[in-house]
Structure formats: C-alpha cells, structure tokens
Amino acid sequence: MKKMIWFTTISIIFLLFLMPAVMASVIKMIPAIDQPGYDGSSRVSIYGVYEFKQKFVSKYKNLVAVGTSIKNPNLANKKEIIFNLYNENNDLIRSVILSGKNIEDGDFVKFVFDKVDDSTDETYFFTISSPTSGPGEVIEVFLIKPTTEVIEYSYNKETKEGGAPLVTFHKPDSIWETIKLVYINWFSRLLSLGFQKTL
Amino acid sequence: MKLTNKFKKLLLLALALRLLVSALLFHPDIKTIAFQTSFLKKGIINIYPYLANNKQNLPFKDGFVYFPLTYFAIGGYQAVISPLLGEDFDDWLQDARANSVVNNPNIFKYLIFLKLPLLFMDIFVAFLLLKFFKKKINGEKAFTLWLFNPFTIILIYAFSNIDLYPILLTVIAFLNIKRKNILLGAVFLGLASCFKLYPLLFLPFMFLNGRTLKEKILSVLIPVSMTIVTMIPFWSKAFIDSALISGLTTRIFSPGFSVGFGESIVVGVFLLSALFFYALIINKKIRLFNYWIIFLFLIFSFSHFHISWLLWIAPFLVIKAVQKPILLWPIFFWVVIAISIPLFYSDRAMTISLFRIYTTWFDLLPTPFVVLQKIYDPYNFQSLLHSSLAGLSVMISYKLI
Numbered sequence: 001m002k003k004m005i006w007f008t009t010i011s012i013i014f015l016l017f018l019m020p021a022v023m024a025s026v027i028k029m030i031p032a033i034d035q036p037g038y039d040g041s042s043r044v045s046i047y048g049v050y051e052f053k054q055k056f057v058s059k060y061k062n063l064v065a066v067g068t069s070i071k072n073p074n075l076a077n078k079k080e081i082i083f084n085l086y087n088e089n090n091d092l093i094r095s096v097i098l099s100g101k102n103i104e105d106g107d108f109v110k111f112v113f114d115k116v117d118d119s120t121d122e123t124y125f126f127t128i129s130s131p132t133s134g135p136g137e138v139i140e141v142f143l144i145k146p147t148t149e150v151i152e153y154s155y156n157k158e159t160k161e162g163g164a165p166l167v168t169f170h171k172p173d174s175i176w177e178t179i180k181l182v183y184i185n186w187f188s189r190l191l192s193l194g195f196q197k198t199l
Numbered sequence: 200m201k202l203t204n205k206f207k208k209l210l211l212l213a214l215a216l217r218l219l220v221s222a223l224l225f226h227p228d229i230k231t232i233a234f235q236t237s238f239l240k241k242g243i244i245n246i247y248p249y250l251a252n253n254k255q256n257l258p259f260k261d262g263f264v265y266f267p268l269t270y271f272a273i274g275g276y277q278a279v280i281s282p283l284l285g286e287d288f289d290d291w292l293q294d295a296r297a298n299s300v301v302n303n304p305n306i307f308k309y310l311i312f313l314k315l316p317l318l319f320m321d322i323f324v325a326f327l328l329l330k331f332f333k334k335k336i337n338g339e340k341a342f343t344l345w346l347f348n349p350f351t352i353i354l355i356y357a358f359s360n361i362d363l364y365p366i367l368l369t370v371i372a373f374l375n376i377k378r379k380n381i382l383l384g385a386v387f388l389g390l391a392s393c394f395k396l397y398p399l400l401f402l403p404f405m406f407l408n409g410r411t412l413k414e415k416i417l418s419v420l421i422p423v424s425m426t427i428v429t430m431i432p433f434w435s436k437a438f439i440d441s442a443l444i445s446g447l448t449t450r451i452f453s454p455g456f457s458v459g460f461g462e463s464i465v466v467g468v469f470l471l472s473a474l475f476f477y478a479l480i481i482n483k484k485i486r487l488f489n490y491w492i493i494f495l496f497l498i499f500s501f502s503h504f505h506i507s508w509l510l511w512i513a514p515f516l517v518i519k520a521v522q523k524p525i526l527l528w529p530i531f532f533w534v535v536i537a538i539s540i541p542l543f544y545s546d547r548a549m550t551i552s553l554f555r556i557y558t559t560w561f562d563l564l565p566t567p568f569v570v571l572q573k574i575y576d577p578y579n580f581q582s583l584l585h586s587s588l589a590g591l592s593v594m595i596s597y598k599l600i
Contacts, residue, residue: 001343001344001347004343004347004348005212007349008348008349009212009347011349012219012220015220016219016220016223019554020557020561023554023561024561026564027563027564028563029563031563034299178560181558182560185558186556186558189302189304189556
C-alpha cells in the first residue's frame, strides 16, 4: 500500500504542478488578449470586389498571427480566402491564403504567417478578401466598437471606427518564457491579485 | 473505528490531495449543474419545464439531465452555502463567457465549496469500505486503496462527478445485502435509482437473490416504486426529454448488429440477459456482489460510456482487489484502459480544458484526439482500447462467476 500512496501523491502533484509546464512548453504562440465579445448582429459580407480592411495595433513583439471569427453560412464559400498584412505605409508584408472549405460557419479563424519581429505598438492593416467568390458564396466578418487594438475598418469605400473582434498572436521568445508566464498568471490569481499578466 | 496517528496522517494527506484537485481542475459541467440547481433557492421546485420554458432568457440553454433528487440535493446544499460565497457567486453562475468564468479570482473558492459534498461522500465511502471485511487489515487495505489511487481522485474532483450520490447509496445497499438485510439493501438501491437509473437494471438479479417469493417481489418492487414516486410529480415532456431519455438508456439500448428486416441484436441487453439466465438456470445460488461487478463490466464493455460512469464500479473493484489479490493487476489494467478511452474522445473537456484555470492559452493546444489523428485513426484506436477492455472484462468476470 505504501507504493500506492507514493504513486498517487506523485501522480497528483505531477498533474497539478508539472503538467501545466509540459502543456505550456508546446504553445507556439500566445494571444495578446481574449477575443472581444460581439453580438453577431453587425457584420459585413466579403465576396468578389468587396474586401474588408482593418487597421489595428499590435501591442507586443513577434506578431505571428491574427485571428477573428468568420461566418461561412451553409459552408457555401469553398473558394480562396486571402489575408494580406500591410505595415503603416501600406506595404504588403505578409500574405496568407486559406480555403473556404476549411472554415465552418462562425469559426475563429487564425491567419498564421512568418513572424514580424519589431511589432510592439506598431500599427498595421490587414485585408480579407475572396475575389473569386460570388454573391451566393459570401463569408462574413463581425463588427465591434473600437478598442485599444481595433482602430478602424474600411468596407465598400467607407471607413468607420471599430472593426473585427480580432486577436493578435505573438511568438514567445522561448519555451521557458511561456512556462514562466503561465505560472506567473496562475500564482497571481492564487494570491488573488486579480490580474492576468500578459507578454 | 478509532483512528491511529498513522491513519490520521493518511487522511490528512488524502484530504489535501483532494482539495488541491478540487480547486485547480475545472470541468464545465460543475458550473452548468450549479447554475441549473441555483433555481431551487429562488423557489423553483420543478426545474424541467422551467428551463424548457425560459430557454430564451437564460444564459445556458441545456435542460437538466439529472433526476429530481439530484436537483434537491445539490440545490439544497447550494442554498446553504450561497451566503458564504457572496453575491458575486450568482454573477459567476450566470456568466456564460468561457474565459471570464475561469479567470474569476474567486473560482478556487467556488470550486472547493461546490465540490465539498463530494469530499464528504468520498470519505464516507472510504469508511464504509472498512466494514466489508472481517479482517481489520483487509478493511484498512481497502480504505487506503480507495483514498490513494489517482483514478478516483481525478474521476471525482476533476470531473466534478455527482454520480457519487448514487454510488455512495449503492455501497450502502451492498453492505446491507452482505449483512443479509436484503430489503434494506433494496431501499438503498431504490434511493440510488432516484439519482441515476442504472441500479434499476440490476433488479432482475435482486429478484433471483431473494430467499422467499415475498422477498424476491419486494426487492424489485421497493426500488421501482421509490423511483416512480420521486418522478411522478415532475412527469412532463421536459422531464422525459432532458432526464429520462438519458445517455445511459440510449447508449445501452442502441442496436449492435443487424439480423435483417430492420431487426437488430442489442449487444448490452443480449449480454445482460445471458448473465441473468446463466444465474437462473446454471448458477442458481448467485453471489450478488460479484454479479453487480459483472453487470457493470458489461455496461462499460459494450457501450460508449461517459468517463464519470466509471466511478460506479470503483468502490466495488477496490473491495474485489483486496479480497482477491490475484485480480489486483488485472483490475489495475482494466481501470487504466477504461480511463484512457474517454481521454481520446473528441472532447476538449476530457483533457486540455480541465487546465483552463491555469491559463486560457491552453485553448490553443490540440486534444489527444487531434494529435493522434495525425498518425492514426483515433476512432480505430478507441475501438482497439474498448475491445481490450471488453476482453479483460470477460476474463475478470470469468474469475468472479
């Protein structure tokens, strides 16, 4: 029975105190924030010449992905969905192409690209378009009011405040950095400091 | 039983491990159940039509899938502890946002309080196990094995397993049956059925076990009537849809293989009836305790079970492992295989999501199902595991019968 007591104690301690480190070690990118809430009633349709352009601020370095929720009603869009990332001077710096076939209606879709190193507090634009799709194959992006990250969007030649409920993702400097952040978050909440430390 | 210092230390260690798991691992079911049962303190007696009729205005749309006694037991406890948890507790219960729920600074306190009844029942089961043995040393072995195995700790506290209510009652039932108090055993089996239906499926064996015709009839009639009596006041379409047509009934009675012309052999029923007729025709003087284990083995071997169901058999396997040390390792492997199967379901809440309290960044990680998918068909893998489980169940059952 002694062996069983040791086995149980070690298993539980491993599960509670070391397993999170093992899990953190395989995280390849960290979200800057939780996705802002959206009610779903306000959205724009993307197809053909109708593209969506978003201005946003990357709060942290090593920008490696941008994610937002996309509607693909009845999974009608099976065409190419093109994501282009531009810097503040409107120079194209990254481009990602996904297939509509892989996007379920309402999915949170991450556009993952090569790391942008010096992205801290930099302003960027991205466009989402699906130039080969017709009016029966629309995808839709939800809209929210402006936040510190989501600045303004352009659609159908109009520019307005706010935009997509987006999340930027950043590559951590090292595995240890991620593990450290996970434990700092956890301890801070255990001590009821009530804050979530980020990158 | 007078607790020695060694026992007190063991008990303290057992409590510490349980409180840690309670506070740090989170399965969303506990919050859903706490939300639904919170309506009792607001005066709602019949929860089934209430949830169905107010679906549009509620943050959670699910029906209450448990029986009325579960609603009153958990809801009643919550009514008592709510003042201790403060007003924010109700806001937390109403919160349907996945991230703010786990980032709430009070979540550790909430989880410990919500899981506290499980802790009491868990320790109660440990003390009941002592009474199944004539030799004190064997009782202490069972007590220790129940408290110190990672499986039950995870099954109870990580998955917030409220099946522990009927499990405690089935343990009391079998303790009474062991002491030849058959009818009192039937009462506790009936009480267990008021929480979860599965003990009712065992009643044919209770009938066989009765010593007289009167005892046979009563040992079936008592549990059935108790279950019906607690259901009648709540009988409605909402109750039938959400609670009565449960996972158990649909999974056990789902068709196995076709015999043509629309007919199928339902494997679970086929094997349970084979066991019944074996007991009736061949075995005659049955050992009810062993039949209970075999009965549960058949359910797990031939149906797509929920991980929380595995706890149904746990205290009885502990007893059996102590009674028959030769079965210790087969039972250990049975438990490992059985727990592994649901971990490979395509359900984040079985694995990764349990750790969301540490950070919601874990949402970015793939589940074991997705990882396995890259090298092998996960459904095939589950089938291999389940087939091994069935084979091992047959072997252990053979030793028990």
